[in-house]
Amino acid sequence: MPTDLPPVDKAKFVAAKRASAYVEDGMTVGLGTGSTAAWLVRCLGERAQTEGLRFRGVPTSERTADLARELGLEITTLEEARWLDLTIDGADEHDARLDLIKGAGGALLREKIVATASERMIVIADASKKVETLGACPLPVEVIPFGWQTTCALIEEALIGLDVMGREVTLRMEGEAPFVTDEGNHILDLHLKRIGDPRRLGLMLNQIAGVVENGLFVDICDVVVTGYADGRVTLHDETRGTLEETRYEFVTEDNIFTDISD
Numbered sequence: 001m002p003t004d005l006p007p008v009d010k011a012k013f014v015a016a017k018r019a020s021a022y023v024e025d026g027m028t029v030g031l032g033t034g035s036t037a038a039w040l041v042r043c044l045g046e047r048a049q050t051e052g053l054r055f056r057g058v059p060t061s062e063r064t065a066d067l068a069r070e071l072g073l074e075i076t077t078l079e080e081a082r083w084l085d086l087t088i089d090g091a092d093e094h095d096a097r098l099d100l101i102k103g104a105g106g107a108l109l110r111e112k113i114v115a116t117a118s119e120r121m122i123v124i125a126d127a128s129k130k131v132e133t134l135g136a137c138p139l140p141v142e143v144i145p146f147g148w149q150t151t152c153a154l155i156e157e158a159l160i161g162l163d164v165m166g167r168e169v170t171l172r173m174e175g176e177a178p179f180v181t182d183e184g185n186h187i188l189d190l191h192l193k194r195i196g197d198p199r200r201l202g203l204m205l206n207q208i209a210g211v212v213e214n215g216l217f218v219d220i221c222d223v224v225v226t227g228y229a230d231g232r233v234t235l236h237d238e239t240r241g242t243l244e245e246t247r248y249e250f251v252t253e254d255n256i257f258t259d260i261s262d
């Protein structure tokens with residue numbers, strides 16, 4: 001582990017470290033995308049090295065696949081695995097019902113397919129991701145490049161009359177060109193500020209021609225693992241609330257965190 005992690009990375013790291021303990025020998029595990037998910041992959045790489053943990057990972061992006069390969073982890077495809085025991089992934093926002101916005105990293109389509117093929121989905125996050133109402137961060141919608149301007153106009157029209165606060169829709173760019181997802185599509189970011197009814201909005205968006213998938217994950221996540229920069233980690237589920245509070249601590253200069261909760 002690198003030394004001198006910034007506080008937000010410490011928080012992401014401890015969340016990932018706690019969640020990595022959910023992975024058991026022989027499991028098939030969805031590996032999310034983003035900076036928190038990258039910590040998870042590193043933590044699993046460490047468990048594979050130190051404990052001989054064996055599992056099959058299903059990466060949700062080319063980036064995650066590259067990292068897993070670099071660390072010598074066994075990866076497979078969803079086509080081959082079909083069903084997974086568990087997916088562990090980051091999120092851009094989650095509310096108290098554990099509904100999510102995902103896709104700031106542009107991997108929402110594969111992430112949603114892999115999460116819904118999994119027995120359980122665990123989200124790992126720093127505390128900034130918890131919100132009262134979803135929508136402060138833009139909602140990504142993956143669209144087919146063909147006629148994306150028409151799809152954009154249809155989305156804008158459909159937003160009228162919905163319980164949202166903003167209605168601006170922008171095409172995600174990468175430099176001068178539109179961003180292209182791993183599936184070859186574009187992303188429209190919906191700046192809604194407040195989403196009153198995530199389920200209704202998600203269903204509505206997916207009915208529009210040209211929309212492939214949206215970044216609302218409703219009733220998919222089972223547990224949120226939240227990390228804090230001081231080493232605290234909480235586990236939260238929708239029905240039972242906070243299930244566990246653990247504490248990790250820097251004990252060596254190598255930034256090895258130790259569970260001191262027992």
Ligand SMILES: O=C(CO)[C@H](O)[C@H](O)COP(=O)(O)O
Pocket residue numbers: 032033034035036037089090091092101102103104105106107108111
């Ligand atoms: O949905 C995602 C990628 O499509 C990520 O999980 C989400 O953006 C969180 O990223 P990070 O862990 O870097 O904050």
